[in-house]
Each structure stands twice: as structure tokens, then as C-alpha cells.
Amino acid sequence: MSQPFRLNKEGLINRNKKISFTFNGKKLFGYEGDTIASALIANGIHLVGRSFKYHRPRGFFGAGVEEPNAKLQVEFNGHSEPNVNATEMELVEGLSATSQNCWPSVNFDVGAINNFLKMFFPAGFYYKTFMWPKSFWYKIYEPFIRKAAGLGVASIEKDKERYEHKFEYCDLLVTGSGPSGLASAYAAAKNGAKVILAEDKPRFGGTLLTDDVSIDNLSGKDWAEKIITELKSMPNVTVKNRSQVFGYYDHNMLVMFERVSDHLEKKSKFTPRQRLWYIRAKETILSTGSIERPIVFGNNDTPGIFLSAAAKEYMKVYGVLVGKKPLIFTNNDSAYETALEFKKNNVEPIILDTREEHSSELIDEAKSKGIDIRFSHGVIVANGYKKVKSAKIGKLNKDKNSFEKIETVDCDCICVSGFWTPSVHLASQSGNKLKYEEKIDAFIPDKKKQHETSVGAANGSFTLEESLKHGFENGSNLSAKITETKTEISIPNVNEKKYGAHDKFWCMPLPKNENPKRFVDFQNDVSVSDIEIALREGYRSIEHVKRYTTLGMATDQGRTSNLNGLQLVSNIENKIVPEVGHTTFRPPFTPITIGTIVGREVGMEYMPTRKTPMHEWHEKNNAVFVDAGAWKRPRYYKEGNETLFEASKREAKNVRENVGICDVTTLGKIDIKGPDAAEFLNRVYTNAWMKLPIGKARYGLMLREDGIVMDDGTTTRISENHYHMTTTTAQAANVLSHLEYYLQIVWPELNVNVVSTTEQWAGAAIAGPKSRDMLSKLYPDLDVSNEALPFMGYKEAEFFGVPSRIFRISFSGELAYEINVKSDHGMFMWEKMMEVGKEFGNQPYGTEALSTLRIEMGHVAGPELDGRTIPSDVSLNGLVSKKKDFIGKNSLGREAFNVESRQKIVGLIPIDRKSSIPEGSHIVKDQNAKLPNPKLGHVSSSCWSVENNNPFSLAIMKDGKNMIGKKFFAVSPLKNKSIEVEVISSHYVDPEGKRVRS
Amino acid sequence: MLYIKCPYCGLRAQKEFSYGGDATVKRPNINEEVSSKDWDNFVYMRKSPRGKHIELWQHIAGCRQWIKVQRDTATHEIFQTAKVTEEIR
């Protein structure tokens, strides 16, 4: 099992540990420390995928985050993940990787016919082609696009992995551990600042790992290791590898994606797979480095074509050769380092330099080592379909637009360098408007908008000396402002090679009559001609060109294509790049998993579950629960094979005939105290509150300032300055905020305090004609007669030895009471009630029966108080005082609220007395009328009236009161039902309200 | 995510707060006559400035106090926060 492209010694991989994996079913091996990419290249494999639009063969182009092509479907640790970047994913035992976007195989791809039909796929292809006829869209166009396009396949299995979120605060966050990042972190740490240093790759050091430099007589790599070791030992420093800071948000909030355990073979049960860090940093150092830019030439997407720095990284970090017959194609000196590295490993490169013959430290060294250098030369077109075999190269004339000589040379890889582009994504996200730096032909950060400082290559300084100096200075100054400590650090001596000037040359011209594709954006298959078409068709704004051609979109975000695209536009338009501008950089910088975004908020942890103290009893007694906000409430208690309908009917009927108990703990409860409490309630509620005696409850209605009903409930005067307010379950939090708003902002002169006591009290309603008999057994020493405890009365008494509150209030319309005890006593109360109630035929009832009872009584609730109704709409105008002012009163005078035909609440019964009316049905005059059929109202609540044994509904209907006695249709297209109904009063049972007072 | 300085609790994450609208709106006095126009202005009419805006936030997951925040609606920069009883220049 030899690896034909693995060097014998070089690299930072662990050669003592072999790792086996498969690629497209083929068994291979690599070493610990390899990425999927380095292991495949070591095995001589370059063809890994097919391109997005044309299905052209594609190989590796980069060695890290900049990779546009090599996205694989990867299965490991029991899950399958699409679009994994092969240049970043570390090899783990048993990993299995497959190519995406090809069918039936990467070697023979049917979709590659697109390449030969390329006149169909120019810029704007999707916009132009799939426009008409409309009927073709679903059947032909969409399935075609879906099959031809798209990247990997998302798993449909449940993700069993654990993901976490972490919140962190620091003085200085350093994003990137290259020379400038290390220097910044070190200086800040020495000043005592709390520092987080984040590195995207598994290894710290950035370019120090691959550049031939020395710092204080140590190699770059050894110096990085020394600094990292010292940083790790400091308690005020957190050092994180495999961690990508991908987003810069408001107020110096940065978000980081940590790959915690994807590289581990075994991990403990609670180790998360990935972790999302929300970091609030006082200052941020952006030491994100730079990404090499390609030069555009014909068939520049052929497998075997690499960025030159990537080729060097494969040799120096992974001990892997990207080829044995390399062509180095460059417009600057940095690629000479790659050539020298090849030479060191006994591979003979040819350098094609677009610049005219000249000399520099690196050129002289290459010359002295006998490397074949051809000045004024470049690659015109690469030959070879699935792998580079040769290249047509040309000697450029002085105008650099025509050729003096063209020849073909054999090669098995082309390493291309078109100079460097600072990674300004984070700076741009922070709000920094970038500026164009002529000297490096790229954008760098301009004036800061937040607390961010870019250093090193990210700021356009490409020498080690400058990067270190910037790093130390900024790290020290920024942290000293926070810690007020300044430790002197001497800037180390640096030994590096001096680069000559680069050539402003980005795109190879083509000889006459030759027209190979020249790609600008590999991931989105955008070529030079696509950009030309877009401009020819009138697109001018770079944002429009981007959308029309898809340049710089998707996961790649134009990392290697942005500037070449801009250069092209600027050349064609005869503008300078800064006038063309740049597109917006958006987070995330690199793709992150959905699992990480979601974190632990899945399943049971999606939101908190609120359970009443009696929850366990309900569970044991076959309650079927319903969600009421975060609360779980029994909807009904199932007996035998009962359906919801049967059970709720039984429960409701039992309340009407005997007695039932209902868990009402979830109602909002607010304690109101203070000498001005009565005055406050008088302003909050529509009805009068100044004369409520101690020991009495009152039903109250609250409005918003616009006159719409906000909530209803009862409030009881417990003592002189102490009231107990109840709200609906749904509005509890809103009502509390509402009360606080008026007390804190509008009427701070009122001496009143409010606090939520919802969770302090457990509540149970006892309802039904036999409830008083049952109550007298629960309180044998208490006089519970109608005289002693009348409707809306209140008493405090001991409930079998525990303190309790008794309210005579009713939601069901029956004679009813509500008992509150402290939450800890809730279960005790409930079990006692079940025990004592037996002889009266007591049964528990759930929310469904509760709804039935209130609907047939015509009591309004959430569905009627839906944010659109005023008191008179729902027959509650009797509660609106004409004498005093209150919140929302002035709005009730609005014209629209007082027209005769305004919506009003009514009751509906089906003519056949059998058909249930679906909630949400529209009320219309003629069920067969032409659409849009004029809507007269809607059905808000429906039930089966247990009193009358037929369906009954509440509806909000235009001119409702005048419609009583008339017939209409309730239509529900959703349920495909149309039911003839008669309008009746909304009070279907006991309209005089005798029972509650009995 | 904004970082808001509650005058009672200090710097806290935006998640702890809920937004409460324009802080410069004054409710007409209770029990006093108010013209329909003034009332409608109070209930419905709000400016939506680009730039500095004084607004109300409530520290719902903290001290539950309503507070004033002066914020730039375009950049989200927060210039000043104050108790509702205090003035923001």
C-alpha cells in the first residue's frame, strides 16, 4: 500500500498512525493529521467532483477554507453530511467520502453533456429559459433543475449528535493564529487582558507553518509553538483551534463555530459534536490573513490546477506532492517559494512569470538552484479532461494582449498565483466600509465602525516583520487601555525573504479562434464570457452582475473569485475597481451546520415545559394534554376507548348535572398592593373599582389604548390595600408588562406594586349544581351558604389544615367556586377533592369540556377577544363605565366603532341540528355565489351543546343583533363543508345567569 | 445582538429585554378632556426616524424595569440609557 505522491519525511502528520477510509467505495489510507484532500492527493486522486452547471470534472484547488470545488458527501461517526470541504475535514478512521453532483459516477457523468450544450447555459440562463410556458414549471423545469443542480444530499435521519451554545466575554478576541494574531494575543496576555485566540485550522501558526522564515533564530513553526505553549499556560488566555469566527454582529458580538469532536475516533457521551460561541469582546483583532488569488486562463478548472500556496502547504504540512511535473504560473514572487519547495523535494518545476525579466532575492535564488524560469510567459489553456496533461503556454508581447510565441509543454499540475487578497469579511461585517489599496490591488479595512482592528495580511501588510510589529503594537495598546497595565515586549528579530513588485495582470488573453472556458468563479461555474454577457445586457451595478451571473454566491462567497470578477468588470467598463465597488460580505464566512445553530434547543429542550402541581395525577388518570403556551393542560380524561368528542361531552354533561373539578392553576395571577391600588384598577379596567368591598371579587375588562379588548378576568379585594388579579393563561405575561408600563412610566405617582404570583398558587375550580354540597364537605366548619358566601364572594379558610382561598366565581356558568392553595399543597388539595367529591358524582374535566361550558353560556374568551373586538362587539358594553376615565376610553368614541352595522357576537345553530360548524368558517348569504363571496362574519368558537344536545357556535357577525332569526351558510373551504345555520342569541343556556347566583 | 446597559443591572444581552416603542410619546392626562386629534396622534402616530431615536425597553428577564434607550436606528449604536424618570438630552 504505497502512496505514490507522499514524500518520505516532510510534513506535520503522524506517520505512526495509519487511518483507513474509503472514497467512492475504494479503500484507501492516510495518516493522522491528514485532511481528506491531502490523503486523496497522496494516493494520486484528483478528480473528486463535477461542477455545478456544466458538470465539468473538478479537483482540488486550495488547501483550506478557500477551496471552491472539493465538496464531498461524507459519512462518519454514524451520520452523513453533505458539502463537506475535503480540504478542511480531518481524516478519521472508517470515514467514507463520496462525490456529489454527478450521476452515475464522477468518472462518467451524464450531466456533463451540459458542457457541450453550453450555449444553453450562459449568464442569466435560469432567468431566461425557465420563464414560459408557466405549465412547464412544475413538471419539467423544476425537476430538471433539481436533478442537474444542487450539491450534496441532506440526511433525513434524526441528528443524534449533541450541539452546544456557549456565551463568553473577553477583553480581546483574536481571530487567527498567524504571526500577527500570535503577536497580538501574546502582547495582550502579557498585559493581563482576558484573551481568546481562535484558529480555524487544527494547527496553530498560519503561514508560519509553511513560510521559510526565522524569528529570534527559531523557525517560524517553532516560534509559533513556543508562543502557543506559553499562551496555553496563562490563566487569562483561552486558545481554541478548529474554531472559525464566522460572524461579526452588533456591539462587538462575534460568533464562532468550534468543531469539537469530528476529528475524534471515540468521544464521551456528553462531548458535543460542535459548539457555537457567542463572544462579546471589548476589542477584536482581525488577523484573518489573506487568500491567494488565481490568474484566469483557459480550462483553468481542470483537476491538477492548484493555488501555488496550497501546493506548498500540501508539501510542508502533509508531506504530499500535488504533482511531479509542475508548472508554476505567477505574477509575483511568492510562487517562487513553492518552486523552491518542489526543487528541495527533487521535483523540477518550470516557472512562468508574467513579468519581464528582472531580479529579486527569490528570483536570484531560484536561478542559482537551476530552476527553469520563463519571463513574460503564461498558461493560455490547460489540456486534459479529468487531469492536466499538458499546457499551451505563450510568451506575451509587450502589450500583454498578444503572443510572441506559443508552445505546448507537458505537466501534471499547474500552480497558479495572482497575488494576495486580504480576508476582510469580518471587518466588512462589522460595518467597516472598505477602501481599495492600489499598492496591493485589493480592498482593505477603512475607518472602524466597531471595536475592531485588522492586522497583518488581513490589513494588507504582506511582510512578516510588519505583521509582527502590527500585532505586538495593537495587542499591547488595545489591551493596555482595558487593563491599565503595560508590559514592555521587545519585538523579535526576523529573517525573511524580500519580495519584488507583483504584476497587475489577472487574466490571460486568448489567441484568435480559440475559445476555451476561462473560469472566474469555480463553485458557481461563472466564466469570463458570462460576465461579459451580463455587462453587454446592461447590468452595471456589481450587485446585479453578481445576481445575474451567480458570481461570488453560495458557500464559496467569492473567496477566490471576487477580485478577479471586479477586475474584469472594471476592464470592460473602463472604470477603476474602487468605482465598481464590492458586493456585501455576509455571515457566515464558512458554512456551519444547522445543528450548531439550533444547539440544545431541540425536543424537550425546545422550550420550557410548565406543569401544574397536579400534573402527575392527570398523567396517571389518562389525561390527554394540550399545549397552552408553555403549559401542559389536560384536554380531557380518557375513559376506555372514548374519543375527544365523547369524553368532553361526558365531562361537560357531568358538570351541568352533578359537579366537576378543573385544574385552573395556569390562569395568570398578579398580586397588587398599595394605597392607590383601587385607583389604579379603576384606570386599568373599564368598569368601576373604587367601591369594591373587602372580601369581594369583580369581573373586569381591560382595553388597549386603541379601544380593543386586551384581557378579562376577576380581581378580588383581599384586604384594604391588597388585590388579587387573575388574567387569562395566554395574556398573563403581557398584562403584567402592561401594568408595569403604566405604573413606571405613565402614573409613577400612584403608590402601587405588582408582582406575578401565578406559580405561587395552585388552583382548582369546582363547578356544577352539587358544588356547594361538595364545598361544605371540604370545609365542614365553614358556612358556605348562598348568604354567607354569595356569588362573587371571597373567603379564606383552612383546607384540611392548609391555608386556602375560596372565590365564588364561575367560568362554566354553573354554581362554581375556585380554591387556591400554595403550589406545594396543590396535589394534596386535588386528591382530597377527588376523594370527597365521590359521593356527589364529581369527575375531573379538561379544557375541551371547559370550552363547551363557556361557549354554550356565551362567555367570550380568546377566540372572540382576538385583538379586533371592542367591548360592544362581544356584548360587554355593560362593563364600560360612562362616568370615569380608563385606558382606551377615548378610542371607544371613534366613528367606526359606533356604526349600527358593526360586527357583533351572535350564536349559530345548524338547521339540521346535527352538523358541527367548523371554527373559522365564513358566514355568507349564498353558498353558491361567485367568488369573492361577500363575507358577513366568521365562526369563532364551536361546541356540542350538552344542554340542548346539538351543535352550537359563537360567531362575530356584521350587524349581528339584527340578524337574529335569519338563515345563512357557514362555509369552510378548508374542511370542504357548507352548513346552513340560523342566527340566535349568543347566550344559549341560562341567559339570565340564574345558576351562578343560585 | 445588542448590548444594552440597564441603569439598574448593568450591561446585559438584548435577549433579556423587550422593545416598547417611542419613549417621547406622552399619554394625555387621565380624567382630562382631549381632542380627537391629540388622542389619535397619541395612539397611532409615530415617527420612524433614521438615526437617533429615544425608545423604551423593558428588562423583562431581569429587574422588570422599563428603561429609556437612545439608539441609532440605522447603525444600532446606543448612545445613552436612562431610567424612565431621567431625561435623555
Ligand SMILES: [Zn+2]
Ligand atoms: Zn435591569
